[in-house]
Amino acid sequence: MLAELRGLNEECGVFGIWGSPDAASITYYGLHALQHRGQEGAGIVTTDGNALHTVRGEGLVNEVFTPGKLDPLKGHAAIGHVRYATAGGSGPENVQPLLFRSTTGSLAIAHNGNLVNANHLKQHLERQGSIFQTTSDTEVLAHLIKKSGYSSFEKRAKNALSLLKGAYAFLLLTEDEMMVALDPHGLRPLSLGKLGDAYVVASETCAFDIIGAEVIRSVEPGEFLVINDKGIRVERFSAPAKRAICTMEYVYFSRPDSDIDGINIHSARKRLGVELAKEVLIDADVVTGVPDSSISAAIGYSEASGIPYELGLIKNRYVGRTFIQPSQELRERGVKMKLSPVRQVVAGKRVVMVDDSIVRGTTSRRIVTMLREAGAKEVHVVISSPPIKNPCFYGIDTSTHEELIASNFNVEEIRDQIGADSLTFLSVEGMVRAIGRSDEGPEAGHCLACFTGNYPTEIYPDTLLPHEKEMTL
Numbered sequence: 001m002l003a004e005l006r007g008l009n010e011e012c013g014v015f016g017i018w019g020s021p022d023a024a025s026i027t028y029y030g031l032h033a034l035q036h037r038g039q040e041g042a043g044i045v046t047t048d049g050n051a052l053h054t055v056r057g058e059g060l061v062n063e064v065f066t067p068g069k070l071d072p073l074k075g076h077a078a079i080g081h082v083r084y085a086t087a088g089g090s091g092p093e094n095v096q097p098l099l100f101r102s103t104t105g106s107l108a109i110a111h112n113g114n115l116v117n118a119n120h121l122k123q124h125l126e127r128q129g130s131i132f133q134t135t136s137d138t139e140v141l142a143h144l145i146k147k148s149g150y151s152s153f154e155k156r157a158k159n160a161l162s163l164l165k166g167a168y169a170f171l172l173l174t175e176d177e178m179m180v181a182l183d184p185h186g187l188r189p190l191s192l193g194k195l196g197d198a199y200v201v202a203s204e205t206c207a208f209d210i211i212g213a214e215v216i217r218s219v220e221p222g223e224f225l226v227i228n229d230k231g232i233r234v235e236r237f238s239a240p241a242k243r244a245i246c247t248m249e250y251v252y253f254s255r256p257d258s259d260i261d262g263i264n265i266h267s268a269r270k271r272l273g274v275e276l277a278k279e280v281l282i283d284a285d286v287v288t289g290v291p292d293s294s295i296s297a298a299i300g301y302s303e304a305s306g307i308p309y310e311l312g313l314i315k316n317r318y319v320g321r322t323f324i325q326p327s328q329e330l331r332e333r334g335v336k337m338k339l340s341p342v343r344q345v346v347a348g349k350r351v352v353m354v355d356d357s358i359v360r361g362t363t364s365r366r367i368v369t370m371l372r373e374a375g376a377k378e379v380h381v382v383i384s385s386p387p388i389k390n391p392c393f394y395g396i397d398t399s400t401h402e403e404l405i406a407s408n409f410n411v412e413e414i415r416d417q418i419g420a421d422s423l424t425f426l427s428v429e430g431m432v433r434a435i436g437r438s439d440e441g442p443e444a445g446h447c448l449a450c451f452t453g454n455y456p457t458e459i460y461p462d463t464l465l466p467h468e469k470e471m472t473l
Contacts, residue, residue: 012096012395013037014110014190015207016079016171018178018227019198024073026195026211027080031061033207036255037112038084041095045108046075047175052106056095077178079171081110094136097173105153107145107174111138112203113167113188114395117460121163141170154179158224158237165457167246167394169219171201177228184241185456186221187394187447189249189260199227204258218261244447244456246394250435251385252293252356261445263436266296271434272384272426273300273354280424281305282380284350288312290367291339297384298354307352310345313367339367347375357385358414361405365418372419381420386428386451387411393459394447428452 013034017023027044042064043056053073057064061082081096097110115121118137121144126132130143144160145153157172157179167187172179180201182190193200195213202208205215219225222238246253249260256266276297287309289298302309316338351371358364368379387406401407405414415423426434428451437445449455 012081012083012112013203013207014079014081014112014169014171014201015203016077016110016173016178016180016201017195017198018077019229020195021076023076023078023198024070026200027078028061028065028070029210030200030202030207031080031082033210033255034082034203035061037203037253038082041083041092042081043095043097043110044070044073044078044080045097045099045110045173046073046078047173048075049175052099052101052108052173052175054097054099054108056092056097058092058095077173079108079110079173079178091135093134096136096138097171098134098136098138098142100142102146105174107142107172109138109141109173110171111136111141112169112190112395113183114393115140115164115168116166116393116457117164118166120460140164153177154226154235157181158235161224161237165460169203177226180219180223180225180227181237182219182221182223184222184238185244185447186240187244187246187456189245189254189258190219191259192216192219192225199232201225204254204260206255206258209257215259242456243445245437245445246396247431247435247446247448248357248385248396248450251431256293256296261437268435269293269296269356269384270300270303271436272431273297273302274304275430275434276354276382276384276424276426277301277304279427279430280382282307282350282352282382282422284352284378284380286310286312286345286349287352287354288345290353290355291315294354294356294384297356301352301354301382305352310342312342312345312351312353312371314340314342316340339370341370341374341376343374346371348377349375350378350380351376352380352382353420354382354384356383357388358383358405358418359388360403361414361417364420368419378421379419380422381415381418381424383423383425385426385431387414387425388450390450390453392450393455394449396450 015030024046041058042061045054055069079097097108100107115137118140121140125143145156148156148159150156161181168183169188169190170181191205193208193213193215200213221240222236224235224237226233250268254265258265287302287307289295371379389407447456
């Protein structure tokens with residue numbers, strides 16, 4: 001749905017390349033492909049073998065990297081980052097990759113995810129004399145590496161990573177190596193590819209397509225990859241835990257042309273629509289999806305139900321960044337700027353409106369109202385995921401129960417609030433079945449915490465807001 005209006009946003013996306021004379025420009029294009037994962041800041045750090053060079057700034061990728069801005073980024077390797085601020089907060093100092101310089105060498109870090117024990121570790125490090133320059137939990141890793149007593153950088157990095165809890169896909173860049181790490185549960189997606197003789201790493205495989213790279217495989221949970229001029233070396237900093245990739249990557253976050261663990265996102269979303277049609281068959285005239293992430297599910301619902309699919313809602317792609325901001329006031333004001341109903345499609349019709357999720361309910365209510373104002377006789381809302389009842393602490397900006405409508409109201413009450421004639425959510429079982437990761441039980445390979453409340457990691461008390469502690473722990 002419209003993440004920038006509704007407030008369900010991923011934290012960021014990462015991209016890295018080693019072994020190309022065009023490392024900076026390739027990273028620029030890779031970040032463009034990942035722009036949907038973060039619109040508040042972007043940055044690139046390169047290495048030429050002697051020093052690290054960086055350009056970072058607030059805004060979209062093409063706003064940060066205006067003509068000439070790539071010129072200082074010399075080198076054969078680079079890591080890049082697009083950011084959406086959640087727990088870490090906004091501000092130019094938090095734009096990644098974070099760069100740390102010292103007499104023993106420099107280090108750049110790009111991070112996708114959220115550390116649930118960041119505050120706990122920060123307090124421990126500050127007692128030992130560490131001074132933090134940002135509010136980002138990513139900086140914790142740099143301090144842990146510096147404090148580690150191991151002799152080699154590689155051992156210090158592995159030791160530091162083993163102390164982290166939560167969701168993280170890390171890219172680390174020094175003058176002569178790029179290192180890649182994924183948390184033991186594999187909560188965030190991360191893929192490895194090849195572009196000629198160069199190795200590439202990205203949050204989503206769509207970034208490989210834009211640069212012409214070949215997908216090799218997904219990075220495994222607990223893996224630690226070391227990439228340098230000698231090639232790639234596969235190590236581990238942790239044994240893999242029970243796999244728990246964020247299910248919302250399949251439902252909403254990832255681009256339809258990306259694959260996660262060999263499963264195409266568009267195909268998975270079509271199957272979500274098919275499962276919806278199996279669970280609820282509505283007597284209606286037309287099916288429409290809320291652009292962009294719900295279109296695939298709407299097509300699947302249409303094919304399975306036999307109700308024609310039509311483009312009943314149009315997204316305006318030329319609204320400025322004023323409306324891509326994380327505030328409720330702008331979300332509400334921006335709905336009509338971002339979406340328009342196609343009157344000739346919905347007027348006098350019984351409409352099935354397919355959407356991927358309902359978070360706060362505000363945007364759903366406004367879209368239902370728009371369809372009715374355009375002449376829709378009935379509006380039936382079907383959601384291709386279960387009700388989101390629980391906060392996410394792994395990098396999605398839903399951190400309290402009070403902001404989640406499904407945490408406070410039942411389905412009938414939500415239906416009444418959004419003004420729909422009917423409201424149906426997909427079951428957890430139907431969602432897992434549609435995604436098709438595994439047949440080994442209802443939660444095989446998935447993090448379903450926002451739906452079920454079963455968190456794959458310990459949630460530290462200082463991660464929660466005071467009034468959330470009693471509800472969650």
